[in-house]
Amino acid sequence: MTPSEVDLGPLWLTLRLAGVTVIVLLIIGTPLAWWLAHTRSRARTAIEAIVAMPLVLPPTVLGFYLLVLLGPYGWIGSASQAITGSALSFTFTGLVMASALYSLPFVVQPLHSAFESIGRKPLEAAWSLRASKLDTFLTIVSPMASRGYLTAIVLGFAHTLGEFGVVLMVGGNIPGRTKVLSIAIYDHVEVLEYTQAHILSAGLLIFSFLVLLMVYTVNRRLPIHVS
Amino acid sequence: MSELTARFNVVFPSFHLKVKASVPAEGITVVFGPSGCGKTTLLRCLAGLERAPDGFLALGEQVWQDEAHNIFLPLSHRPVGYVFQESRLFPHQSVRSNLLYGWKRIPKSERRISLDQVVGILGLDSLLERRPTHLSGGEQQRVAIGRALLTSPRLLLMDEPLSSLDVQRKREIMTFIQRLDKEFRIPIIYVSHALHEVVQLARTLILLKEGSVAAIGPLAEVFSQVGSRRVIPDSHIGAVIDTRVAGHDVEFGLTTLTFSGGHLSVPHQHSSIGESLRVQILARDVSLVASPPAFQTSVLNVLVATVMEIGPIEPDQPFVDIKLDIGCPLLATITRKSLAILQLHPGQKVHAQIKAVALTHDSLD
Incomplete structure (x- = not known):
């Protein structure tokens, strides 16, 4: 069997899932991390704990509750069914939502600590130079937090690549829709197709190494050392 | 304004x-x-x-x-x-x-x-x-x-x-x-x-x-308020006066400053004539003489002054601050004993001997 006969569908699906998940997480994670870094609210500790939950929860537990929530009888699933005509379990959208929740701490925590180490001082300086809050965020905070963003993106992406339990629970194993790489490898191993399993696994291994290598190289060359 | x-x-x-x-x-x-x-x-x-x-x-x-x-x-x-x-x-x-x-x-x-x-x-x-x-x-x-x-x-x-x-x-x-x-x-x-x-x-x-x-x-x-002792450390009490450089005495290495109350001689300054210079005369550097000094004094700056106000007398304090008018306010710290000997009262004319003039621009350390 040659590599060309290996079904690469799961690979593209996985990359797409990880990419979309990271984008969603940056959009949600930035304001959340900002709030955590700057709020004096008492709710902060509770929110921090909730964000960290996926770190300690077995993926199957998370997957199970998500399946219930996103399915046709869950709150979110039934709302989706009313609007779009279908529930979210066993769909790509459902997978993105599940992955985002599962990888949330890997994006929020690096951003949170980046924002915290920048502190209030540069912000006050920017305000005194007539910059609005949004302007300050775009021109001062985000460049100063670039290492935090890089870490968040890589960890979020890599963590989504490797997830298995949540995906299996929420997405099932539908080729082209929810069958991601880790599940495809599992399937191959189960029917003793070790060659295909090897090709996919080695591919993922090399890809992960290259990504991390690139990140560390870029990180070393970044001009800003905030922390 | x-x-x-x-x-x-x-x-x-x-x-x-x-x-x-x-x-x-x-x-x-x-x-x-x-x-x-x-x-x-x-x-x-x-x-x-x-x-x-x-x-x-x-x-x-x-x-x-x-x-x-x-x-x-x-x-x-x-x-x-x-x-x-x-x-x-x-x-x-x-x-x-x-x-x-x-x-x-x-x-x-x-x-x-x-x-x-x-x-x-x-x-x-x-x-x-x-x-x-x-x-x-x-x-x-x-x-x-x-x-x-x-x-x-x-x-x-x-x-x-x-x-x-x-x-x-x-x-x-x-x-x-x-x-x-x-x-x-x-x-x-x-x-x-x-x-x-x-x-x-x-x-x-x-x-x-x-x-x-x-x-x-x-x-x-x-x-130059007599009550300033409450908020300013003792060592810094004294009138602050804005002056201008009037001339240099090369022979004796002195510079003459002019201000609203007359002239002051200070050690030579690297400032050109007309330049403004802020000085402080610490209250502890000012002594008072009731009548013109009959004998000669080593103090160069002696100015005619009118007693304006005598500061609060604290029984546990040997010193008292006197506010004088020399064309501008001047503070002097003297002992309570001296106050009694000189019998100072507001309106009285005295001579103020200024032992030192602090030039603020080199008092940075």
């Missing part, structure tokens, strides 16, 4: 800031007091970084905060420049980008101060392309001052901008700050806990004590 009017009453966990003050929006106003008396907090209230409930703040006709009418401009909407204790330059930008950060953000029509001007006066020419992390403390603080100036502020707030610098840099930047006042005519509120900075820079003085105003007014007045 427009005024800066502020009313703040804020309770913080550690202290209570209670300030009601009006100062001329002109020249340098120094807010002086020991560490922890609320100076920085007052400055932050002026900037809008702290919001005092029931606060009021106006510069001339412009109201920046009036809680009674629900008015509060955030810092980014106030024409204020803020120089922090640490320079707070943006580490990811060059000196030039730092300088232009605020300048780019004000309307073209409000740009009264140009990059060239600031670079010239602050000597930043060779630093423009560098990163802030490659600058010395003094250079960083100069860039921070320049960056604030380039927003053409109507009010410049400075929070102990010299505290992290060595003596040489302090002297250098102090000279810059004095030039700012003269060249750009921007009123400055300058927070300090160093008396020599107060004496050299202040036109108006606000003395803060435990969050409240202990004394306020033109520097010369505050320093």
